Amino acid sequence: MLMGLKDKRQVEKNHNFWQSLHHALTGIYQVFIEERNMRFHFGTSILVLGLGFLFKLHRFEWLWLLLAIFLVMLSELVNTVVENLVDLLTQHHYELAAKNAKDMAATAVLLAACFAIIIGIIIFMPHLWPLIN
Numbered sequence: 001m002l003m004g005l006k007d008k009r010q011v012e013k014n015h016n017f018w019q020s021l022h023h024a025l026t027g028i029y030q031v032f033i034e035e036r037n038m039r040f041h042f043g044t045s046i047l048v049l050g051l052g053f054l055f056k057l058h059r060f061e062w063l064w065l066l067l068a069i070f071l072v073m074l075s076e077l078v079n080t081v082v083e084n085l086v087d088l089l090t091q092h093h094y095e096l097a098a099k100n101a102k103d104m105a106a107t108a109v110l111l112a113a114c115f116a117i118i119i120g121i122i123i124f125m126p127h128l129w130p131l132i133n
């Protein structure tokens with residue numbers, strides 16, 4: 001449905017909640033189209049959530065897992081915002097500050113991904129270990 005949305009070239013503020021929601025959903029759609037990594041994070045999250053149901057995780061395990069997933073998604077979203085702003089400002093010309101901004105934004109995603117992997121190991125290892133052995 002969102003694919004068919006027309007760019008109405010709005011530059012003024014949103015007038016109501018539904019307009020704000022519409023643009024937020026358009027942002028989600030756009031980040032999926034632009035970012036291969038976001039599609040990877042989404043696929044991995046579905047897999048991990050499936051494992052969570054399979055192993056009947058406890059409430060606090062779910063909370064940590066959801067926190068890890070949301071941190072990765074949020075950092076990827078911010079990374080994409082930075083990439084778009086940098087491209088807009090530099091028009092794809094090389095700038096050291098642009099390189100630093102993009103590299104640092106990518107570092108934020110890397111940190112969130114490391115956090116998610118650690119959380120995943122802590123939560124799933126006790127469930128997987130007996131199956132491996």
Ligand SMILES: Nc1ncnc2c1ncn2[C@@H]1O[C@H](COP(=O)(O)OP(=O)(O)OP(=O)(O)O)[C@@H](O)[C@H]1O
Nearest residue numbers: 037079083090092093094095096098099102103106
């Ligand atoms: N305008 C620029 N000036 C200098 N370096 C740049 C510029 N644009 C990109 N780079 C360098 O190229 C790298 C890749 O940039 P790009 O915009 O393609 O990110 P990406 O491949 O989409 O990254 P990610 O994998 O995090 O989504 C950046 O991390 C940066 O080091």
